[in-house]
Every structure is written in structure tokens, then in C-alpha cells.
Amino acid sequence: MAGRRQSVGASPLVLLGLGLAAALGGAAALIFALLLTAGGGGAPPQWDYLGRVLGFTFYQALLSMLLALLGAVPMTRALARRSDFPGRLLLVRLCALPLVMPTIVGIFGVVAVYGGSGYLAAVAEAIGAEWRPQLYGLGGILIAHVFFNLPLAVRLLLPAYAAIPAESWRLATQLGMKDRDVFRIIEIPLLRQQLPGIALIVFMLCFTTFAIALTLGGGPRATTLEVAIYQALRFDFDLRLGAALALLQAVCCAGGAWAVWRLGRDMVLGQSLQITVRRYDGKGAAARALDLAVLALGALFLVVPLIALVLNGLLGLPSAASPESLLRAAAISLALGLGGGLVATSIGYSLAQARQHANARGWRRRAIWLGLTGRLGLFVSPMVIGTGIFLAASGRVDLYRHAAAGVITLSAIMALPFVLSVLEPAVAAAAERHDKLCAALGIKGWHRFLEIDWPTLRRPIATALALASVIAMGDLGAIALFGHQDMINLTLLLYGQLGAYRLDGAASTALILLLLALGFYWVIERVVGGRELH
Amino acid sequence: MMRLRACMTALIGGSTLLLAATPALAQEKPVLTVYTYNSFTSEWGPGPALEKDFEAQCACDLQWVALEDGAALLARLKLEGRNTKADIVLGLDTNLTAETRDTGLIAPHGVTLDGLALPLDWADTDFVPYDWGYFAFVYDSEKLTEPPRSLAELVDGKDTPKIIIQDPRTSTPGLGLVMWLREVYGEKAPEAWAGLQPKILTVTKGWSEAYGLFTEGEAPLVLSYTTSPAYHQIVEGTDRYKALLFPEGHYMQIEVAARLTTSSQPELAQAFLAYLTSPAAQKVLPTTNYMYPVRDIGKDLPPEFTALPRPERSLLLSAEDAARNRDDWIREWLAVVSQ
Incomplete structure (x- = not known):
């Protein structure tokens, strides 16, 4: 550590990052303080029940995370090793889709494949098998969580693989390393550095969702903590209990984060030249067959539910919403998505720089604190954030008038953790390579950003922006909180249709949302990220 | 407390102003x-x-x-x-x-x-x-040729047909069913839930998830309204979906x-x-x-x-009774259904 300590002072960007983190942390603390000091409810909580709920929440989140990573690692390896098969780019982009998908749409996609009258059941019937899929139960929860999170993990892990210097691969070949050695010497250190963060994000996502657990888990046995929070805030209006449960949830997540960061410490990428990655390994027949199998399975798992959604969407086109309202909703989705994405990426960039600065100085506690603050949107229940905002703003700020700003801010906070997962490793790697040089040459501030950091970080920034924009675009929480009649995005339109029996029309809205997200993602990566891959 | 609120407001207000001030339209x-x-x-x-x-x-x-x-x-x-x-x-x-x-x-x-x-x-x-409207179980007549003819038949019957209901902790129809069983079975409601439990395919967060799974064909019965079939008749021109009328009466919304x-x-x-x-x-x-x-x-x-057929008996608790007993009855439900 000591050797890496630089004489670089805190730049305005780092200060901005610290300020933003303080603001985020302060706002969260105030929300909890407000709710905890607000009136409590009537009945005392059932502790044994909550204990069981907490246990189940933990258990399913842990299993979901392990399965998602178990699938994501081989799939990412194969994608990284086979950099030129047809459809690779499409597959990578498809991986961003589950992020934009409203939960209910994802559930329908999973049900269309694995449900009682789904594709799998049809196949079983066609081949005359007795077996029928039993979706509802722990299995259903895991399938849906893996469907949502495996592609996310691939999306987050792939840039790290791409950042392994070409030298490493060339050297590996020259030394005659077998695939197993490559895995042990090159990939394991990489995974040790990257996986903890990704595992964390997946774990938290599975820890805090509840519609999937409830619906596909088959009922109250599959209750997660979030249901209890929802009930406390919505039906019982017991703000104190809701906040206490949310605090418990946040502490569990933060504890997990802390442990993970302590385990995955100090693995830093080598400082070799980073040019384009050409792989020399994995040319053997066995490796080819393995990659093919992994990719085929992964693609099947991801694409079949998507195909089901596309088919349903096409079938629903005759009962789709009017073109005017679809266009309007699409425009609002894009505008709010881009707004949220830009805000999240800007905040994320300064937070990542501030965290890197702290890391470089060996200020571990500050680094962890910064990392946690940026992930607040992930482990603080959105219900609690929304309730706190309304409680605080009541009678002071006209939230309805500033609805667009509110939606953008809130969806940016929700997208921030994903931005950080992309930017933090990239910023760390870039700093590792350039900090000494820049310090020696006295390059700093805007000059450094434009000349040094932008060219290196352009691609990760583009990925972060694309991810964040797509997440903000699919957001329901923020828009449902602030939305009014003149601000209806595709997600709200879809829920309006579902609530009015228009399931066919809703399917076509979902299809449009997915296509738009795919295009949006592609354009942002292309325009912001530039053409050349490295 | 007041200071907390003021800080919070400043934070929110500040960020709101910073981002975009939506132009306020002049209202006449x-x-x-x-x-x-x-x-x-x-x-x-x-x-x-x-x-x-x-x-x-x-x-x-x-x-x-x-x-x-x-x-x-x-x-x-x-x-x-x-x-x-x-x-x-x-x-x-x-x-x-x-x-x-x-x-x-x-x-x-x-x-x-x-x-x-x-x-x-x-x-x-x-x-x-x-x-x-009345809460009712809506069934798919292409999947279910002999649907239960009474609530008792549904409760006491075998493990099929499967039903999809909503969670009373997160949805108003779900709460309606809790009240409904309580109105019909009184103190025996937990036993009725125990009878119903093996038939429950799943419990959803809200009406939309439940109705969506039902039309996807996951279960032949779903908790909805007696008026739901009218939608399918008017908009889709089909008589496929029908509501079950129970002689015990139907809880109203x-x-x-x-x-x-x-x-x-x-x-x-x-x-x-x-x-x-x-x-x-x-x-x-x-x-x-x-x-x-x-x-x-x-x-x-x-x-x-x-x-549309109408139930012979309408059931509805007074607003006060509903509010007073809601928590206890949800707990009662939870105790049985989470077994």
C-alpha cells in the first residue's frame, strides 16, 4: 500500500464526490430519523414471524446469488474467449434487458417458459413425458432471480475480462500454459477482485425484491422482509416499524458489503500495456465444445423467455395502446431515462474518483464508507425513501410541480450502484496506470480528464451511462411516486393496462419498452463509447 | 423534529432546483x-x-x-x-x-x-x-368443466382445482377474501383457510399479477370480481371466463x-x-x-x-368492524397459510 501512496492532492472532482456522498448519506440518515420519530403504529411486531422472514430472505438471496454467479462466470469466460462469433454483440446487449424489465413482465416471461402451461410443459407433453414443471416454490424464485441477475453479472464482469492486457494472453501462450493454468494464474485473481462487488449487487437485489418471491414462491411462506416493510408503511401506517425493518434490511446488506470488501481486498490489475485483446488460448476442441455448450445454454436461458415476451407482444399489437399515447410515453421514458442516466453517471464518476483517491491513500474506512453510500439505493427500501421524501416535503416543497426532477433524482439514486460497479474498477485500473505519470508531469483537473482519463475511461463510462439510462428508463418506483397525468412513461402505461384487464396491450407495451431499451443501450454505447473496442 | 424536516427540505429542495425547474404554467x-x-x-x-x-x-x-x-x-x-x-x-x-x-x-x-x-x-x-362489485372466483370454462358450486365445496374439496389469490398484506382483493371467509365462517375461518390452502397455487402481490397468471393458464381459478367476465365479453367477445356464484353469499367492494x-x-x-x-x-x-x-x-x-348473474346474498362488514379486526384476521390468515 505504502508504495502506491501518491502526492496527488484532492482534486475538485474528489471533493465533489465526498460532498455528494455526504449529501446522500445525510439524506438517508434524515429519512430514517424522520420516520423513526414519527408516530408508531398499534400492534407490536410479531418477532418470531419476522425472524422466519429474515431467515428466508437471507437464504433465498444467498442461493439466488450463488446460482447467478455460477452461471455468469462460465458464460463470461466463454464470451471473453470467443470474441468473434456471430451474434456475440447482440447476446451481450440482450444481457441489459432484464434490467429494464418491470418485475411483473419478467415474471410473465418466466411463467411463459417454466409455468404449468409454458413451453417446457408443452415440450414435455410433446415427447410424452409424465413430468411437468413445478414452478411455484423455491425453484420459481431462483429461476426468476437468476433470469434477472445472471445477465447483469455477465454485463458487469465482461469489461473486467476485456481489460486483461493482451500481453498476459500472449505470455500465457508462449509459456505453453494449459487452460487450467490460465484460469488459475490469470482469471482467479481477476475474479477475486471483481466477483465480490458483483456478488454483492446481486445479493442485495435478491434481498430486497418481493413481488418475485411472493408470486413465484407460492405465497406467504416465501415472504421477504420487503413485504413486511410494505405492509407496515402501506396498510398499518406504522412508520416506526417500517423504518426499523428497513434499517434491519440495510444493516444486513451493509454488513454483507463490508465483509465482501474485506475479503476481496487489494487485488489490483497488473500495470502492463493495455491494447486490444487477442486471445491465443482455448483453441482446443474440448475448450471449444465447452464454450459452445455454455453459450448455447446461457443464450437459451436468457433468450427463450424474451422470445415468449416478444411473441406475446406481437400478438397483443392489435389491442395495443393508441400510437399517440405510446409515442408520448416512449418519449417520456427516453427523456427521463437519459436524465437519470446522466445524473447517475456524473455522481457515480465523482464518487468512484473519491473512492479511488481514498484507496490510493490507504484510507480504507473512508473508501468503504464511500462505496456504501453510493449503494444506498440498493439496500434502502424504495418504499422507505419515498415515504421519507413525502413526509419531509409535506407542506414545504410542491413535489407534484417538480415531478420530473424528482423522478430523475430518485431513479438516478437507484441506478447509481450499477454505475459504480462499472466505474469503480475502471477508475481504479486507470489510476493505477496514470497517476504516477500525471503527478510527475503535473497534469491535473480538466486537462487530465480530457487528455488522459476520457480516452481510457470512455468505454466504461459509456457502459455505465447506457446501463443507468436503461435502468432509469424502466423505473417504476420513482414515477409511481411522483407521477401525474401528464407524465406517463411506458412502465406506468403498462401498469395502467394491466390494471384495466388490457393484458394483451400490456404485452405489446412491454415489447416496445424492451426494443426501445435495446436500441437506446446500443446508441449510447456507440455514440459515447466510440467505435474501437479495447 | 422541525429542524430535521427543515434540513431534509433544504436537501430535497436544493437538488430539485439544481436539476430542472419545471416551468409553472399560469393557471387562470x-x-x-x-x-x-x-x-x-x-x-x-x-x-x-x-x-x-x-x-x-x-x-x-x-x-x-x-x-x-x-x-x-x-x-x-x-x-x-x-x-x-x-x-x-x-x-x-x-x-x-x-x-x-x-x-x-x-x-x-x-x-x-x-x-x-x-x-x-x-x-x-x-x-x-x-x-x-362482488369479489368472486373467476374460472376458465375451457379448463374447468365442473367448477365448485359453493364456497364450502371449494374449501372442503380435493387439492384441485388450483386457485390464485392475492396477499391481504399488499392488496385490497386479498383483504376482501379474508373478510369474506370471516363473514361466512366466523370463528371457524382458520379451518376454512386450512381447507383452502392446498389449492392455492400462489399468492400474488396484487390483482394484476394474479389475473395475468390466470389468463396465461397457470390456474383455472382466480380471485377477482363477478363483473370481470363482462370485460371479456365486451372487449374480447368471448364467454370463456365466468364467475362462480356461491350460495353462501359474496363479499362486496x-x-x-x-x-x-x-x-x-x-x-x-x-x-x-x-x-x-x-x-x-x-x-x-x-x-x-x-x-x-x-x-x-x-x-x-x-x-x-x-x-351477469348476481349473488343471492351480499356480505359486507361495517367500516368500523373491518378496521378493528383487520390486523388480527390477517395474522390468522398468515398463521395458516404460511404453514
């Missing part, structure tokens, strides 16, 4: 703000037609603020308290009215409600009913609206409540909200609605 006409739920204001819901019609006669600007559902409406009112922007709250049901009244925000409606076509006498002087004491437009709000129960508004509701109108609208009621 008085604005009537109505809090309601999302599907009410969607282009298939009653919202757009009601807005156009009412604005044509009131020289005002009617603005909807759409929230998730009835429970979200009550929570929002409690949060905003006397600072709420709402003049009208629309979309609560009788399970929630007692608690809403307790906020002290609800003003007497002041509307003459003569000649309502509800299956019971409406005595509430605060809340105005605007539509109603009456959707209500009220005006707020904090409203700066009390007359306008009262005029809206009167409009909402007038034939002009009532004839919009059946084919947009798929519930029964609260007035006899004669030939304006589509024949599909007239032809």
Missing part, C-alpha cells in the same frame, strides 16, 4: 386535484372521459394524481396530512373508510344521494359511493370518493362528488372500470352487465 381556471389510483386514469379507465365531461361544465381544470391503489391513497393522505394538495380522494373502499375518517381530513360530502342502486342502504355522510377539509375549492369538490354519482358519470364506469354503477342507468348499462 381553478384547479381541482383528485388523488386516485393508476388504472382509473389510464386511457382505458374512466378518468379521461370523466375529466372532459366535468371540465365542460365546471370552468375548472381537473387534475388527476394517480397512485398505485386504494391503500396507497390512504397512506399518502396520512403522510401529507393537512398539507395535502388533494381536494378529492377517489378510490378507497369500505375496508379503508374508517381509518381515512380518523385522519380528520374528510369533510361531509353534502350531496343528496337519493335513489342509489346499491344492495344496501348507504348512510355514510362523508364518503360517496361511485361503483361497486364499494368504491368511494370524498372531499377533504383542507380543500380550497369546497364547492367545486362538492360539485364533482355530485357529478360522480350523476347518470352522466355513472354510465361511463361499467365499461371502463368494469364495476356496477351506483345508480340505475337503464339502457346505458351494457346488456352484458345486465345478463
Whole structure:
């Protein structure tokens, strides 16, 4: 550590990052303080029940995370090793889709494949098998969580693989390393550095969702903590209990984060030249067959539910919403998505720089604190954030008038953790390579950003922006909180249709949302990220 | 407390201003703000037609603020308290009215409600009913040829047919079923739930998930309304989906609206409540909200609605009983169903 300590002072960007983190942390603390000091409810909580709920929440989140990573690692390896098969780019982009998908749409996609009258059941019937899929139960929860999170993990892990210097691969070949050695010497250190963060994000996502657990888990046995929070805030209006449960949830997540960061410490990428990655390994027949199998399975798992959604969407086109309202909703989705994405990426960039600065100085506690603050949107229940905002703003700020700003801010906070997962490793790697040089040459501030950091970080920034924009675009929480009649995005339109029996029309809205997200993602990566891959 | 709020406000206000100041439109006409739920204001819901019609006669600007559902409406009112922007709250049901009244925000409606076509006498002087329906299990007649003929048959029968219900902790139909079983079985409700439990395929967060899974063919029965089949007949032209009528009776849902004491437009709000129960508004509701109108609208009621079978007995708890017992009964439900 000591050797890496630089004489670089805190730049305005780092200060901005610290300020933003303080603001985020302060706002969260105030929300909890407000709710905890607000009136409590009537009945005392059932502790044994909550204990069981907490246990189940933990258990399913842990299993979901392990399965998602178990699938994501081989799939990412194969994608990284086979950099030129047809459809690779499409597959990578498809991986961003589950992020934009409203939960209910994802559930329908999973049900269309694995449900009682789904594709799998049809196949079983066609081949005359007795077996029928039993979706509802722990299995259903895991399938849906893996469907949502495996592609996310691939999306987050792939840039790290791409950042392994070409030298490493060339050297590996020259030394005659077998695939197993490559895995042990090159990939394991990489995974040790990257996986903890990704595992964390997946774990938290599975820890805090509840519609999937409830619906596909088959009922109250599959209750997660979030249901209890929802009930406390919505039906019982017991703000104190809701906040206490949310605090418990946040502490569990933060504890997990802390442990993970302590385990995955100090693995830093080598400082070799980073040019384009050409792989020399994995040319053997066995490796080819393995990659093919992994990719085929992964693609099947991801694409079949998507195909089901596309088919349903096409079938629903005759009962789709009017073109005017679809266009309007699409425009609002894009505008709010881009707004949220830009805000999240800007905040994320300064937070990542501030965290890197702290890391470089060996200020571990500050680094962890910064990392946690940026992930607040992930482990603080959105219900609690929304309730706190309304409680605080009541009678002071006209939230309805500033609805667009509110939606953008809130969806940016929700997208921030994903931005950080992309930017933090990239910023760390870039700093590792350039900090000494820049310090020696006295390059700093805007000059450094434009000349040094932008060219290196352009691609990760583009990925972060694309991810964040797509997440903000699919957001329901923020828009449902602030939305009014003149601000209806595709997600709200879809829920309006579902609530009015228009399931066919809703399917076509979902299809449009997915296509738009795919295009949006592609354009942002292309325009912001530039053409050349490295 | 006050300081906390001030800090919070500064933080939120600051970030709001920083990001984008939405231009405030100059308002000349008085604005009537109505809090309601999302599907009410969607282009298939009653919202757009009601807005156009009412604005044509009131020289005002009617603005909807759409929230998730009835429970979200009550929570929002409690949060905003006397600072709420709402003049009208629309979309609560009788399970929630007692608690809403307790906020002290609800003003007497002041509307003459003569000649309502509800299956019971409406005595509430605060809340105005605007539509109603019966909870029922809707079945898919292509999947289920011999559906249960009574609640008892459903409860005591074998492990099939499977049903999909909603969670009473997160959804109003789910809560309705808890009340329904309690009305029919009284203290024996837990035993009834135990009988029902093996048939429950899954319990969803809200009505939309449940109904979506049902039309995907996951289960042949779903908890919905007796009026749901009218949608499939009118819009899709199919008789495939039917509601099961049980001789034990059906629990009702009456959707209500009220005006707020904090409203700066009390007359306008009262005029809206009167409009909402007038034939002009009532004839919009059946084919947009798929519930029964609260007035006899004669030939304006589509024949599909007239032809729907109606339960022989209507069940409904008083608002006070519903509010008082809700928590205990949900716990009772949870104890059995989470086994």
C-alpha cells in the first residue's frame, strides 16, 4: 500500500464526490430519523414471524446469488474467449434487458417458459413425458432471480475480462500454459477482485425484491422482509416499524458489503500495456465444445423467455395502446431515462474518483464508507425513501410541480450502484496506470480528464451511462411516486393496462419498452463509447 | 423534529432546483386535484372521459394524481396530512373508510344521494359511493368443466382445482377474501383457510399479477370480481371466463370518493362528488372500470352487465368492524397459510 501512496492532492472532482456522498448519506440518515420519530403504529411486531422472514430472505438471496454467479462466470469466460462469433454483440446487449424489465413482465416471461402451461410443459407433453414443471416454490424464485441477475453479472464482469492486457494472453501462450493454468494464474485473481462487488449487487437485489418471491414462491411462506416493510408503511401506517425493518434490511446488506470488501481486498490489475485483446488460448476442441455448450445454454436461458415476451407482444399489437399515447410515453421514458442516466453517471464518476483517491491513500474506512453510500439505493427500501421524501416535503416543497426532477433524482439514486460497479474498477485500473505519470508531469483537473482519463475511461463510462439510462428508463418506483397525468412513461402505461384487464396491450407495451431499451443501450454505447473496442 | 424536516427540505429542495425547474404554467381556471389510483386514469379507465365531461361544465381544470391503489391513497393522505394538495380522494373502499375518517381530513360530502342502486342502504355522510362489485372466483370454462358450486365445496374439496389469490398484506382483493371467509365462517375461518390452502397455487402481490397468471393458464381459478367476465365479453367477445356464484353469499367492494377539509375549492369538490354519482358519470364506469354503477342507468348499462348473474346474498362488514379486526384476521390468515 505504502508504495502506491501518491502526492496527488484532492482534486475538485474528489471533493465533489465526498460532498455528494455526504449529501446522500445525510439524506438517508434524515429519512430514517424522520420516520423513526414519527408516530408508531398499534400492534407490536410479531418477532418470531419476522425472524422466519429474515431467515428466508437471507437464504433465498444467498442461493439466488450463488446460482447467478455460477452461471455468469462460465458464460463470461466463454464470451471473453470467443470474441468473434456471430451474434456475440447482440447476446451481450440482450444481457441489459432484464434490467429494464418491470418485475411483473419478467415474471410473465418466466411463467411463459417454466409455468404449468409454458413451453417446457408443452415440450414435455410433446415427447410424452409424465413430468411437468413445478414452478411455484423455491425453484420459481431462483429461476426468476437468476433470469434477472445472471445477465447483469455477465454485463458487469465482461469489461473486467476485456481489460486483461493482451500481453498476459500472449505470455500465457508462449509459456505453453494449459487452460487450467490460465484460469488459475490469470482469471482467479481477476475474479477475486471483481466477483465480490458483483456478488454483492446481486445479493442485495435478491434481498430486497418481493413481488418475485411472493408470486413465484407460492405465497406467504416465501415472504421477504420487503413485504413486511410494505405492509407496515402501506396498510398499518406504522412508520416506526417500517423504518426499523428497513434499517434491519440495510444493516444486513451493509454488513454483507463490508465483509465482501474485506475479503476481496487489494487485488489490483497488473500495470502492463493495455491494447486490444487477442486471445491465443482455448483453441482446443474440448475448450471449444465447452464454450459452445455454455453459450448455447446461457443464450437459451436468457433468450427463450424474451422470445415468449416478444411473441406475446406481437400478438397483443392489435389491442395495443393508441400510437399517440405510446409515442408520448416512449418519449417520456427516453427523456427521463437519459436524465437519470446522466445524473447517475456524473455522481457515480465523482464518487468512484473519491473512492479511488481514498484507496490510493490507504484510507480504507473512508473508501468503504464511500462505496456504501453510493449503494444506498440498493439496500434502502424504495418504499422507505419515498415515504421519507413525502413526509419531509409535506407542506414545504410542491413535489407534484417538480415531478420530473424528482423522478430523475430518485431513479438516478437507484441506478447509481450499477454505475459504480462499472466505474469503480475502471477508475481504479486507470489510476493505477496514470497517476504516477500525471503527478510527475503535473497534469491535473480538466486537462487530465480530457487528455488522459476520457480516452481510457470512455468505454466504461459509456457502459455505465447506457446501463443507468436503461435502468432509469424502466423505473417504476420513482414515477409511481411522483407521477401525474401528464407524465406517463411506458412502465406506468403498462401498469395502467394491466390494471384495466388490457393484458394483451400490456404485452405489446412491454415489447416496445424492451426494443426501445435495446436500441437506446446500443446508441449510447456507440455514440459515447466510440467505435474501437479495447 | 422541525429542524430535521427543515434540513431534509433544504436537501430535497436544493437538488430539485439544481436539476430542472419545471416551468409553472399560469393557471387562470381553478384547479381541482383528485388523488386516485393508476388504472382509473389510464386511457382505458374512466378518468379521461370523466375529466372532459366535468371540465365542460365546471370552468375548472381537473387534475388527476394517480397512485398505485386504494391503500396507497390512504397512506399518502396520512403522510401529507393537512398539507395535502388533494381536494378529492377517489378510490378507497369500505375496508379503508374508517381509518381515512380518523385522519380528520374528510369533510361531509353534502350531496343528496337519493335513489342509489346499491344492495344496501348507504348512510355514510362523508364518503360517496361511485361503483361497486362482488369479489368472486373467476374460472376458465375451457379448463374447468365442473367448477365448485359453493364456497364450502371449494374449501372442503380435493387439492384441485388450483386457485390464485392475492396477499391481504399488499392488496385490497386479498383483504376482501379474508373478510369474506370471516363473514361466512366466523370463528371457524382458520379451518376454512386450512381447507383452502392446498389449492392455492400462489399468492400474488396484487390483482394484476394474479389475473395475468390466470389468463396465461397457470390456474383455472382466480380471485377477482363477478363483473370481470363482462370485460371479456365486451372487449374480447368471448364467454370463456365466468364467475362462480356461491350460495353462501359474496363479499362486496364499494368504491368511494370524498372531499377533504383542507380543500380550497369546497364547492367545486362538492360539485364533482355530485357529478360522480350523476347518470352522466355513472354510465361511463361499467365499461371502463368494469364495476356496477351506483345508480340505475337503464339502457346505458351494457346488456352484458345486465345478463351477469348476481349473488343471492351480499356480505359486507361495517367500516368500523373491518378496521378493528383487520390486523388480527390477517395474522390468522398468515398463521395458516404460511404453514
